[in-house]
Amino acid sequence: MMAEMQQRGGAGGAPAARPRVSGAQQERKGKGVFMQFIDDLINLRATAILIVGVLAFGAMVWFHTGSSGRGQQPKGPSVGRLKSEVDEMEKAMGAILESHTGVSQAAEEAKQAVAAQHELQEKYKVSAIFVFSAPNQGLRSAMRNMALHSWVKEVILIHEIDVGDGGGKADAAFPKHLNGKKVRYFPSNPIEPPSHEFAKFKACAELAAPENNVCYYQSTHRDASGYTRSLWANFLRAPKQIHSSVGANTYFNDLELTYRDDSFGLDSGFAFLAGGAYFLKEHAVNFVARKRDQLQVVMGGGTHINQEAFDQGSDVLFSLWVNRPPAELSNNMVPFATGIGEAKLYERGAYERRARQKEIHVVALKALLTDRLRVMNGGDAKVSRTTAPITPRLDTVSSCAKDRCLLTTNIQVVPRARSMKGERIGKMLRDKLETRQATPECEVFKAHQYYYAVDGNMQTQWVTTNKNVTRNDYFGLDLLKLHKDLQTISVAAAHPFQKDLVLEVSMDNKRWFPISVKPTKEFVDVWRGFEVHRYTYDMSESLAGAWQLILETPKAKHSSTPTPPLYIQYVRFRAQVSYKLPVILFDLDYKVGDPYDGTHSTAKKA
Structure with missing residues (x-):
């Protein structure tokens, strides 16, 4: 042979x-x-x-x-x-x-990537927590949705109102197991006095199974089924951060309120958790265990904050005192259907909500600053034991329709926060929190938000309003897992420079391989004077050609020849030059064969 x-x-x-x-x-x-x-x-x-x-x-x-x-x-x-x-x-x-050492190297890198993906998926186990005042269809739908996913190991139900002798009847109304996951019902709030906001952290810290190290929380009025999987994939990118899904107004407002002081290791990023959020159990344990010290710091600052206000502002305090930039996704927030008809777009006034929480927000930041000073002078941390790393936010910005992927881009709707002195941060936050209505800039973003690039609707579009494209700006997709058979990438865009953007793929979001492919181009429509075209990139043909070139390359040139990845999870389009036009993206989608099926453990045994 x-x-x-x-x-x-x-x-x-x-x-x-x-x-x-x-x-x-x-x-x-x-x-x-x-x-x-x-x-x-x-x-x-x-x-x-x-x-x-x-x-x-x-x-x-x-x-x-x-x-x-x-x-x-x-x-x-x-x-x-x-x-x-x-x-x-x-x-x-x-x-x-x-x-062909290039092929051998690619095979080894693929093996390592598959092993790393498997290890990461096995490392984190989730307790899903729901706090409710009365059982309803929304609660049952939320429970069923979370129980479908392999990373969720149990469901914890906290009855916010003390039902007394009726607890047994309420307990009997819930299944003991759902899709093989244990359901644990607690007939009264596990804290005194009862507080919906603080209860989820208490439940995570003290009621979650010892072997579970991540908690998930959402309001029983929100339907998170459209982004549960992609939000989890986002968590796996950076587990130490809080990962949540919010509407466009909240997303924009939270970016406006984000500042940092690198000299103190401080980040003022705030995360809204009701739409669905994953966070490490250790963050909740730290928050609950330090509550007494935190109350002393807050109440000792000459404020009117008492324990009740502390409990009601727990989301603000928790997200600020984790002291890491939160990872929010700007998604389509809908309620569970309560009657006949489809669910409608749904988001409460983010600016008004923040204004009501102004005092607790500023006090929380002041307490964090005081805590950082104490640590820098050799004292013990009373509020937060973490120092904010000087790292950029994740480039994931929205979940795709049908929860198939994540939209990624480094084009921000609000300029990235620059480091400034802590006292200046407090003043700017106080001024920003006076605003009770969405700003004009926020309304423009909401009309052309990130989600509209991946919602599967050609009547909506993401536009980088007031932001022309500069060199190395990019947009793309995180496919949530490694794929071995990426077939096509489809882009419907009105910006005329789409064909000039370089298409790159990656297995690990670190090393990128440029794909030489000429897309087919099909006219779709005209939008505000711009022609909309659909560009289809044949990835399977292009990757096959790239591998053929590798196999034909003389051995002496292998070390200098880029090798395509065997599996692909990340795709992006990057600008090599600047353009005096924005991105106008109507649709970004992909077609793929079967994903990697997780047989790594079997192969490892063999």
């Missing part, structure tokens, strides 16, 4: 074109599946993705037919022939990988 390959491959191990012979199809038909694959490889019709796929299949065959006794399959003649072909194929693949 190897001699035949070397004879056909020519000098240096580089595959040579095989001359056509009469009856080639009959000859090919008489060969086994694996021998046909080798012929394809010799003629450069197979990509490295297939190499890895077939090798994995070969490993599984070996696992079930090897002499170690682990497999249960009988060793009949057909199995023996199959194993023989697999052995020959593995030898041939080994020779190819040895000759």
Whole structure:
């Protein structure tokens, strides 16, 4: 077999074109599946993705037919022939990988990426917490939605009102298990005095199962099913941050209220949790355990904040005192349907809500500043034990329709916060919190928000209003998991420079590989004088061409030749020059085959 390959491959191990012979199809038909694959490889019709796929299949065959006794399959003649072909194929693949170090490196990187994804998914386990005053359909829908997901291990129900003897009846109304997940009902609020806001942190810190290290909370009036999966994927990107989903007004307002003081290690970012939020259990434990110290700091500052105000402002205090930039997604916030008809767009007044919480917000920041000073002078932290890292916010900005992906971009609607002195931050926050109505800039963003690029509706669009595109600006997608068969990327845009943007793909969001592909272009409509076109990028053909180029590259140039990733999770379009126009994006979507199916653990055993 190897001699035949070397004879056909020519000098240096580089595959040579095989001359056509009469009856080639009959000859090919008489060969086994694996021998046909080798012929394809010799003629450069197979990509490295297939190499890895077939090798994995070969490993599984070996696992079930090897002499170690682990497999249960009988060793009949057909199995023996199959194993023989697999052995020959593995030898041939080994020779190819040895000759093409770029392919070998890509295979190793893919193996590490798959292992890292599997490890990350196994590391975090979630307790889903719901605080309610009366059982309703929204609560039941929220419970069912969360119980569907593998990372959620239990559901905790906190009855906000003490129902007394009626607790037994209420408990009986809820299932003990839902989709295999344990449901735990507590008939009265686990804190005194009762507080809806503080209860979720108390439940996370003291009621969640010991083996669970993440908590999820949402209001029972919000339907989070449209972004549960993507919000979780966003959490896995940066687990130490608070991850929440909010409406466009809240998103914009929260960015306006975000400042930082790098000399103190302070971040004033605020996260609104009611729309759905994931956060580490250790953050809740720290918050609850330090409540007495925190109250002393807050109440000792000459303010009118008492314990009741403290409990009601718990979201503000918790998100500020975690002291890390929160990771919010600007999504379509809808309530659970309460009657006949579809759910409508739904978001309460973010600015008015913040104005009502002005005092607790400013007091919380003042307490955090005092705490940082105490730590810098050698004292113990009483409010927060974390120092805000000098890191940018995540580039994820919205969930895609049907919860299939995340929109990513480095084009911000509010300029990124610059470091300034803490006392100046307090003054600016107080001034900003006086605003009770959405600003004109916020209204413009809401009309052309991030979500409109990925909502599947061609009547809406994301526009980078008042922001022309500059060099290295980008937008793209996080596909939530590694994919081995990315087929097409589709972009419907009115900006005329779409065809000039460089398309890049990545496996880890760190190393990017440019894809050389000319999209097909189809006229769609005209919007405010701009022609809207749909651009379709054939990724499978382009990636196959990239791998063919790698296999044809002389060995001496392997180290300097970029190697395409075997799996893809991230896609982006990046500007190489500046344009005096904004991004006008109507739709961004993708088509993909089966995602990586999580058989890493089996392969590892083999």
